[in-house]
Amino acid sequence: MSGYKRPLVISMGDPAGIGPEVIAKAWQALHTGPTPFCVLGDPALFRSIPTQLITQVSDSLAVFKDSLPILHGFETPGVVVGQPDPAHAEVVLRAIKQGVDLVLSGQARALVTAPIAKSVLMAAGFRHPGHTEFLGALLEAAPFEQTRGPVMMLAVDGLRVVPVTIHCALSEVPLRLTQEAIIHAARVTSEALTRDLGVKSPRLVVAALNPHAGEDGAFGDEESRIIAPAVSALQAMGLSVRGPLPADSLFHAEARATFDAAICMYHDQALIPLKALDFWGGVNATLGLPIIRTSPDHGTGFDIAGRGLARPESMIAAIQMAATMAEGRSNS
Structure with a gap:
């Protein structure tokens, strides 16, 4: 058929x-x-x-x-x-x-x-x-x-988010966050956007973990030690990726217009803006299958x-x- x-x-x-x-x-x-x-x-x-x-x-x-x-x-x-x-x-x-x-x-x-x-x-x-x-x-x-994959993407009209860590305690997130995990989530997302959703040149952003993207190490070093190297590696692969970017300024309307999906570091960082934008219409899609x-x-x-x-x-x-x-x- x-x-x-x-x-x-x-x-x-x-x-x-x-x-x-x-x-x-x-x-x-x-x-x-x-x-x-x-x-x-x-x-x-x-x-x-x-x-x-x-x-x-x-x-x-x-x-x-x-x-x-x-x-x-x-x-x-x-x-x-x-x-x-x-x-x-x-x-x-x-x-x-x-x-x-x-x-x-x-x-x-x-x-x-x-x-x-x-x-x-x-x-x-x-x-x-x-x-x-x-x-x-x-x-x-x-x-x-x-x-x-599997990689979990959540989507509503105007926003797609992908959490790198999902169902774990917030205290475990820094322990589970690795360059490899970020790179994997971003690669699967980019390929799925092109293959399954017709986005020819996907634009990804990667959220920071800490407030103010770590404030040059004042609030944590995960940005410089894990996230930024992962972004550099993705860019070297030819992907359009920016980050790490402060999560508190990543999801307003003007910012959302600049990317096709946001790679987020943990569950609520991804889900809160999505559900605030459209609480009733969210979709969970499993990418990379x-x-x-x-x-x-x-x-x-x-x-x-x-x-x-x-x-x-x-x-x-x-x-x-x-x-x-x-x-x-x-x-x-």
Whole structure:
């Protein structure tokens, strides 16, 4: 099947969370448009909309306009909405794994993952920090011609950010920050911007770690010892990179217009400006993989699950970005 005739696949995430709700609302918003998708999940969780059980992904194309296609085989009996249960971990992980396989085999264009609860999965034996690392492990042996990730990019309209360190205590960030990690994140980001998002000559900025970019060593030496040498190495590779730049002046409108992505040193340095700019519409994209994968930039929302309160903007944006990236990769 040609690219535009292949659907996306969406893994349902934790069945007790808001994943099924935002997927259903996304289908309601998109079912008459050009981006068909099917769900790897339990049809019992989607009773608010018309659904159609299918046995192969290609069947999505015939039914998507009138009903949400759900691939057979991902039932999660006993779900109590809002109450996560490790008993469902096997199905949650199997949905992700099958989604990866469907994209690798060419049956689907891209994978969109609804939120998982890492603590719930870990209680059932899951040993990865999150989706990003799990996908990296699943795809470790798959052929890929560019610099391999996984690297996490968060995006909203007008801003893309890539944290070099992700899920760790703030006190651990200086210990985990290395020249190699910065160079790797920037290379993967630059290649993905070109290959998947059509940015011909990506412009990157690299944030400093310390206030005032260290103030010539007065507030720390990570800038001179780690970050600046990494920037110089990237420039020597031919990449358009500036930094280290003080993070407090990096994200206002005029500054954002000068770069295509910001390489940030830690989680909140990247996420705070992104969520301040657009709290509801953020997308998490995993770069440097043999497949396209995006996800809404929010959690499982167990506290509001089943109450009709979950907003679908982030899921809709994740679906649309996955389609854009898949199209870009097919044309590269």
